[in-house]
Amino acid sequence: MGRVGVLLLNLGGPDQLEDVRPFLFNLFSDPEIIRLPFTWLQKPLAWLISTTRARKSQENYKMIGGGSPLRRITEEQAQALQASLRQRGQDAQVYIGMRYWHPFTEEAIARIKRDNIERLVILPLYPQFSISTSGSSFRLLDRLWQEDPSLHRIDHTVIPSWYARSGYRQAMAQLIAQELDQFPEPDSVHIFFSAHGVPLSYVEEAGDPYQQEIEECTALIMQTLNRPNAYTLAYQSRVGPVEWLKPYTEEAIPELAEQGVENLLVVPISFVSEHIETLQEIDIEYRELAEEAGIHHFQRVPALNTHPVFIDDLAEMVVSAVNAPSLKLSEVPQMRKQVKMYPQERWEWGMTTAAEVWNGRLAMIGFIALLIELISGHGPLHFVGLL
Numbered sequence: 001m002g003r004v005g006v007l008l009l010n011l012g013g014p015d016q017l018e019d020v021r022p023f024l025f026n027l028f029s030d031p032e033i034i035r036l037p038f039t040w041l042q043k044p045l046a047w048l049i050s051t052t053r054a055r056k057s058q059e060n061y062k063m064i065g066g067g068s069p070l071r072r073i074t075e076e077q078a079q080a081l082q083a084s085l086r087q088r089g090q091d092a093q094v095y096i097g098m099r100y101w102h103p104f105t106e107e108a109i110a111r112i113k114r115d116n117i118e119r120l121v122i123l124p125l126y127p128q129f130s131i132s133t134s135g136s137s138f139r140l141l142d143r144l145w146q147e148d149p150s151l152h153r154i155d156h157t158v159i160p161s162w163y164a165r166s167g168y169r170q171a172m173a174q175l176i177a178q179e180l181d182q183f184p185e186p187d188s189v190h191i192f193f194s195a196h197g198v199p200l201s202y203v204e205e206a207g208d209p210y211q212q213e214i215e216e217c218t219a220l221i222m223q224t225l226n227r228p229n230a231y232t233l234a235y236q237s238r239v240g241p242v243e244w245l246k247p248y249t250e251e252a253i254p255e256l257a258e259q260g261v262e263n264l265l266v267v268p269i270s271f272v273s274e275h276i277e278t279l280q281e282i283d284i285e286y287r288e289l290a291e292e293a294g295i296h297h298f299q300r301v302p303a304l305n306t307h308p309v310f311i312d313d314l315a316e317m318v319v320s321a322v323n324a325p326s327l328k329l330s331e332v333p334q335m336r337k338q339v340k341m342y343p344q345e346r347w348e349w350g351m352t353t354a355a356e357v358w359n360g361r362l363a364m365i366g367f368i369a370l371l372i373e374l375i376s377g378h379g380p381l382h383f384v385g386l387l
């Protein structure tokens with residue numbers, strides 16, 4: 001077999017405070033993150049939201065040391081994976097492709113080409129598939145493949161999601177058990193899985209399998225943990241005015257407190273590295289909320305980072321993928337299930353078209369109103385929730 005490469009996909013995060021605004025601009029420029037009726041609205045709205053959100057977001061990054069640890073941790077994971085692969089007799093070069101910040105996916109692909117990689121395993125560092133995470137990276141890669149015929153000589157295979165693997169489940173169960181055993185009465189602790197939220201329409205209209213994969217994932221981890229604890233699943237980090245998956249973490253925590261729960265162990269479930277939503281949102285915001293609601297003992301399970309059981313499981317997954325038949329970017333079943341949600345891509349007639357015209361008009365009115373507010377400096381921009 002020729003030279004083997006592994007492309008780890010991740011979201012990326014600002015390394016320093018100056019990066020926050022351009023990072024947010026990249027994120028909100030992605031139609032998988034904000035769906036708009038017209039493509040021409042995407043960049044101006046991304047500019048507007050990133051400019052107005054940057055200060056609040058920077059405050060949060062300041063609380064965790066002035067930047068995201070995501071790049072450093074992902075690099076450590078890549079090194080650990082490469083070493084674990086070598087131990088298994090699999091020589092492979094591991095690359096990192098971030099979606100919205102350095103090192104960008106485009107840079108990783110340029111290096112993969114330069115290194116003459118012949119077999120490439122594409123592995124998202126998200127255990128569950130969502131349109132907004134792995135889906136967005138797959139779409140970008142698919143576009144790069146379509147634009148550059150020289151990439152066609154790379155025999156690539158995709159791993160769409162891997163939350164059901166036993167190594168991952170065991171690593172998560174080990175981390176949970178370790179934290180449970182620090183409580184005076186481990187069995188009385190309520191286990192609180194906090195998944196990253198997505199807008200409800202992703203699941204109900206666009207066919208995102210994310211909610212189903214999250215539910216299966218938590219049930220499997222509880223099975224592997226094999227303890228008598230009660231548990232809850234809720235969704236965190238809602239952004240914007242639309243409805244997201246429920247229950248919301250910030251509502252579920254006080255409800256549990258009201259029901260008499262005093263010991264809470266939070267398990268972040270959508271992401272394998274520490275990042276702003278574990279270090280700031282859970283450790284600072286939700287802790288404060290829980291303590292105010294009367295939860296006396298609030299702990300969080302650390303992210304997997306370079307947990308050896310997890311890294312070895314990734315390595316085994318890669319070795320199997322190298323030797324198995326390929327799953328091409330264009331064949332990922334989770335992508336094919338998706339209904340295209342952008343009106344300009346949808347081919348339907350009748351009432352829907354009328355509705356879309358109105359969506360467009362409303363979006364334009366909203367956009368202009370925001371622009372006026374921004375320029376005049378008057379009025380709270382917060383009403384949209386995004387800002």
Ligand SMILES: C=CC1=C(C)c2cc3[nH]c(cc4nc(cc5[nH]c(cc1n2)c(C)c5CCC(=O)O)C(CCC(=O)O)=C4C)c(C)c3C=C
Nearest residue numbers: 011012013014033057068070130132196198239270275276
């Ligand atoms: C506005 C819509 C967003 C959706 C949908 C979304 C889904 C989603 N995100 C992650 C993981 C991460 N998100 C991160 C940052 C981040 N995400 C959004 C918005 C959406 N995410 C924003 C605005 C930001 C910037 C931070 C902020 O201002 O709040 C990060 C990076 C964290 C870091 O340390 O820098 C990660 C990771 C998942 C898993 C997910 C859906 C399943």
Ligand SMILES: [Fe+2]
Nearest residue numbers: 011132196237
């Ligand atoms: Fe996010």
Ligand SMILES: [Fe+2]
Nearest residue numbers: 196237238277
């Ligand atoms: Fe988020």
